[in-house]
Amino acid sequence: MPMADAPIVEARGLTKTFMVGHAGGVSPLHALDDVDFDVMAGETLGLVGESGSxxxxxxRILVGLIPATAGSVSLFGHCITGRDGSAALRAVRSRLQFVFQDPFAALNPRMRVGRSVAEPLEIAGKLSRRDRNDRVAELFELVGLPKGSTDRYPHEFSGGQRQRIVIARSLALNPDFIVCDEPVSALDVSMQAQIVNLLMDLQQRLGLTYLFIAHDLAVVRIISTRVAVLYAGSIVETAPKHDIYARPQHPYTKALLDAVPRPDPAFVRARAISGEVPSLLDPPPGCRFHPRCPLVMDRCRAEAPKLLSSGKDRQVACHLFEAAR
Ligand SMILES: Nc1ncnc2c1ncn2[C@@H]1O[C@H](COP(=O)(O)OP(=O)(O)OP(=O)(O)O)[C@@H](O)[C@H]1O
Ligand SMILES: [Mg+2]
Known part of the structure; x- marks a missing residue:
């Protein structure tokens, strides 16, 4: 595995505003607000937060599927958001991949799965048909799919196997960085563990770097090197995996961890975080978490806290920590 000391992804001031239509006209929805983070070579950055965060x-912005409204993204040292962003993106595109939550939707139901996996190779036009077939067989073996199953159709596989097919396709062009967007959320628990193990194994063998997006903090805990917590479009905390679970700093991270169901039957029911996620059409002023925060102070209602260092490899955006810094 490569040393995790160089960022291959650098996001600075990342901001995304969607214009959404409603009865009264069109309004800006502030989906991301001035977000900074790095992803280091060879690591898995877990990105967690409630639905809509x-x-x-x-x-999607990181792999160039949608443009940012403001801010910058550098991938492997190429800025994909600047004036020459589209040329930079073309230069790095084959090194990036995106794995979605629903493998069924990601596969053409009428295409044999071997053909689906070969598609990126076909489009890249680098290999002869025979070499492509060899590469597909190699990819099927790499992700643990049955030998000789390339002629079957997606519906002939289990959900977990379908996600393996999608992963095989994502590996076809030897990417370096993969955004996995809830890749196991649609699978049952036993399948989840298998796919998480596969992703970890592939990371070791191929030196991959992941951004792993999930609701499920238990899954993120297994796979991540570091964790970034998003709340209503802002990063509230980043820390190495062990620290964030053992000593969360931000009141939102604490609430999120408290809301995880525990194996102890006395705690089986998860405690919901009180209050509601704010509307992104009209986010609260100051800290976006302040209306739900048990430790809210006057300052939090007026001034948004910056994401600042709060320990070794840790950052938190909370006025409570500023005094301690
Ligand atoms: N294409 C779009 N047009 C308008 N609004 C959008 C669009 N895509 C996302 N949004 C809005 O941006 C916000 C963030 O959405 P996003 O899908 O990034 O959240 P998420 O954290 O991935 O949620 P989930 O856990 O449910 O997948 C939401 O309020 C969503 O409705
Ligand atoms: Mg999502």
Missing amino acids: GKSTAG
Whole structure:
């Protein structure tokens, strides 16, 4: 595995505003607001947060599927958001991949799965048909799919196997960085563990770097090197995996961890975080978490806290920590 000391992804001031239509006209929806983060070579950055917090939006911008409204993204040292962004993106595109939540939707139901996996190779036009077939067989073996199953159709596989097919296709062009957007959320628990193990094994063998997006903190805990917590379009905390679970700093991270169901039957029911996720059409002023925060202070209602260092490899955006810094 490569040393995790160089960022291959650098996001700075990343901002995304969607214009959404409604009865009264069109309004800006602030999906991401001035987000900074790095992904280091060879690591898995877990990106967590409630539904609608902007996780998929961030992942999509990183691989060039949608443009940012403001801010910059550098991939392997190429800025894909600047004036020459589209040329930079073309230069790095084959090194990037995106794995979605629903493998069924990601596969053409009428195409034999071997053909689906070969498609990126065909489009790249680098290999002869025979070499492509060899490469597909190699990819099927790499992700643990049965030998000789390339002529079957997606519906002839289990959900977990379908996700293996999607992963095989994502590996066809030897990417370096893969955004995995809830890749196991649609699978049952036993399948989840298998796919997470496969992703970890592939990371070791191929030196991959992941952004792993998930709701499920238990899955993120297994796979991540570091974790970034998004709340309503802002990063509230980043830290090495062990630290964030053992000593969360931001009140939102604490609430999120408290809301995880525990194996102990006395705690089986998860405690919901009180209050509601704010509307992104009209986000609260100051800290976006302040209306739900048990430790809210006057300052939090007026001034948005910056994401600042709060320990070794840790950052938190919370006024409570500023005094301690
Ligand atoms: N194409 C779009 N047009 C308008 N609004 C959008 C679009 N894509 C996302 N949004 C909005 O941006 C916000 C963030 O969405 P996003 O899909 O990034 O959240 P998420 O954290 O991935 O949520 P989930 O966990 O449900 O997948 C949401 O309010 C969503 O409705
Ligand atoms: Mg999402």
